[in-house]
Amino acid sequence: MYDKDVVIVGSGPGGALLGFLLAKSGVDVLVIEKSASLKRDFRGETIAPGSVHILKRLGILDKIPSDAYLKVQQLIMYDKDDQLLNIDFHNFEHEQKYGIDIPQPTILNTILNEASQYKNFLYLNDTSCVDLIENSSGEVTGIKCKKGSESFEVKCRLVVGADGRFSTIRKLSRLNFKKEGYQRDLVWLKVPKPQGWVDANIIKVDRDDHLIILPTYPDLLRIGTYVEKDGLSAARTLGLEHFKQRVIAIEPKLEDTINEHIKDWKDTTFLEIFSTHVPKWSRDGLILIGDAAHTLSPVLGQGVNVAMQDAVELAPYIEKALQSQKEEDFSLKSEAFIEFEEKRQKNVSFVAKFQEEQEKRLGARTDEECNERKTSMKLIDSNPLKYRMMSPVQYGIALEI
Template sequence: MGRPLRHTATLHTDVLVVGAGPAGLALTLMLLRSGVRVALAERSTSFRRDFHGEILQPGGQRILDRVGVLDGAVRRGARELAGFQVRSGDRVLLDIDYRRLPGPYDKLLALPQAHLLEELLDACGRYPGFEYLPGHRIGSLSEHDGRCTGAVVNSSLGARRLWVRAHTVVAADGRFSKTRSLAGIGAGRSDLFDQDVVWFTVPAHGRSTGRVRVHRAGASAVLVHDTHPDRLRIGWTLPHRGWQRAAERGIDAIRDELAAALPEFADLLHEHLTSLAGLALLDVFAATAETWVRDGLVLIGDAAHTHGPLGAQGINLALQDAAALHPVLVDALDAGDFSRRRLAPFEAARRPAAEAVTRMQRLQAKAFFGAGGAVGEFLRARAAGVVTRTPIGARITSRVAYGPSAVDVRDELFGRGAAVERGAA
């Protein structure tokens, strides 16, 4: 039998956002509150899947608070963390205490991404200009006179093809962006980080770290932090391509090595880490797309730039991208001009910030995961002491918390035009 015929329909909107991650949903909400019609296409039908990145920095917290969703997301379940620590055995090499920052954003939040995405989606659903397209994969981009004018998205739930006609398409579909690929834009991948990272969680009722802790363990490192509800999230950092060799040794050897690195949680590891199937390998790499804007097309978040997990910068940068792009798109719609020139201020503002984070992560990796024996350990401890106990440390903490260049929400643009919640008088 041949493939079933697909029914094709057309949807007209102002902006098509591809990808319902933090960047895509936050941008959608800001645009809706500014009277902009938005269609959001997401290939998945549920947020109930495992996400590795869930640490929310103060910069991201402030953006979510300004758009009115932080408290609701936290009420769905989150854990507060006082900061970052790097340890070697019983020694604390580095203690970045976020309580030194001014409130209310004087902490990290371990916020499950499903909770954040569901709260953002619920907020978007209050606006009549919102069209949500779950279970829709982008199939092709539409162009006219060299400008992107929308996309064709295909439903995985039935025989339907939808042509979404839009003034601008925003690719927010992650590090392996299909939208970016369809546009023929190179990802700019670079294996700058010589690590593999394996993630898993274990139940930990009544046990906690209170911080994001990185434990140096020979040639590797183990990251551990509290996560909702009453669990520990653990990331095992190995030399690049080291996971295959580790897996060949078997789960018993892996469990013993991790228990030696985390002795206070050894009982939990022996009880709950029983199979390789419970471990997920994260492909760690850096990438910066060759361009982020074209006529009628913008890349944001991981689709534009990808980072390693060190320092928990991914969600922070994605939310800041959304806040930076929001006024640029409003301006473009007001002017009726969706050219690369009109959209370029977004890339000009955000590319340097993304590149600065990549440089910072490379330095962090060399400083705290590098080799060097006793001499290297001594130098790292001296450098960490400067960060922990001097005013320089407070400035470094603020830079990690808010990024190289702080971004705020242009909420004076809210309430324009048709930005009325459903059911509002």
């Protein structure tokens, strides 16, 4: 049995960062992670400029060698070889002029190492939450855990569900949520970067087929392409060569590296695309953040950034609630987080709507839809206010700090 002020379930970027922030402020905090390792495949390697600014401000980025990540300074969109949009991060008004691509174990280990300097911080890996503990009033007062063959309980004033898109805490919380699937799912592959390739996030479309091409540390490309919803088995029936030729047809410059390095379906990773909307993120003794509260489309890779922003925004609300807690109360009340939820839901809704609009554009099928996409993106590109329009997506709360 442990007694803690706060237990955070999930040590992704949002959960780990919140644990660090709370430990730094003197809160007695436990972070648990069901995986034995921090190794992540195709998860959250792209950190937007706004989140890089936050990591700098917190002194975390300074702890990472500059050769342990790539700087990303452009977002470019093409229709075949016709450039539709070019966003150069140097032209944003914010002082932070680049995003980064960094292996998730690197960033997580750095955050957790910084947090471990505080005696009031505890991290347990290979540990799963199997149930919530509630009192007679229905308030959450802790969790039941399992680590290997050992079962134990943790009593706490607040449980934070930061355990991702398939959140156990969300399921156990009895909070209402709505899950919506998209028309397509995503298949990722990773190959060495061809010589002379620009370090930019690239979207390349050909009618309703398209590639997301991301520079990936140390000298790789992470390539995402779509299959119809539940269409992976159909793609496999057509064969790996057919799948590879689809990718190569959109970007012929990738032909050699894909043919050399993609030899088996095991060289690809499947990602189901869906969104999850939780109208209310908290109840007494419990709150959700990140993908657990708001699973987003992978378009423009905003899930990690929004989760980190959740953590930065939530930490002071938890600190204040603990300090002002009535002596007769144990669990932190949901009402302590009303302002936080309203503020964050406004920002998350903006990002989610933006991503959904891009998803619809990427799914254009008819000539009319494709022409409308081309026209609208070129209009955005020529708009003198395009950097102001894109700032909330690339910088989020960094615009306020």
